[in-house]
Amino acid sequence: MASGAVGTVGAVDKREAILRAARTVFAERGYHATGISDIARELGAGHGTFYRYFKNKEDIARSVVSHALRQVSEALADEDPRSSQSLPQYREQVARIGNKLFDLVVAEPELCHILFYDAIAIDRADADFAGRVLESAAAFTAAFIHNGQDRGFLRRDVDTMVVGLAVNGMITTGALRLLHAPDPEAMREPWIHAVETLMFDGLGSA
Structure with missing residues (x-):
């Protein structure tokens, strides 16, 4: 189940939603097996949303x-x-x-x-x-x-x-x-x- 679309919430909330989605996917699949597409799918949003807030997978993982x-x-x-x-x-x-x-x-x-x-x-x-x-x-x-x-x-x-x-x-x-x-x-x-x-x-x- 996706963590929820983020199109109508503020920038801080969007970033937090991406972090929650990434945390879930990293925990399930592991860091190396996780791709940006997996996080975007969990989030229920496109890749563009992700890249507005994080540079790459390493950036979000550190966060x-x-x-x-x-x-x-x-x-x-x-x-x-x-x-x-x-x-x-x-x-x-x-x-x-x-x-x-x-x-x-x-x-x-x-x-x-x-x-x-x-x-x-x-x-x-x-x-x-x-x-x-x-x-x-x-x-x-x-x-x-x-x-x-x-x-x-x-x-x-x-x-x-x-x-x-x-x-x-x-x-x-x-x-x-x-x-x-x-x-x-x-x-x-x-x-x-x-x-x-x-x-x-x-x-x-x-």
Whole structure:
């Protein structure tokens, strides 16, 4: 079913409609197998509409990934990396973030397909694109790790960015399993518990 014609809506709405259509098609077909014609078909409009707002497939793919990253940021916007001042608060925050990410994966599987499968494939001419995405996500996680170190909850002899990448890797692997799990909810507790255990038993201060 097409995402809807865009001839009578404003420029911003048209661009958003194209992004929604592209996100759906990328998630279903994958970046490499998707053509402009597939996006136009999902949108219910001609190629000309697409090219008024985006240069090419790579341009829209970057926009789709950026939009997906904003959704993740918005889901965690109320989590201040410096807010936890005690170990119980810190553990509660880690669990809370885990549950928010779990809910987002279950509610927005298309978003996860875009981030986990297509971000790396987007543009061979921009080899650092996926790297910048990973570094940005790691920096966000590293801020929470740094607070744990400053408060004495976590070991100080590890690099926060390296740990941020490692923790995000655990989260990504768990999220990928969720996308294909017959009963995702059954994985909630084991998934979050595993991340907590590795963080606090593997990184916990002596």
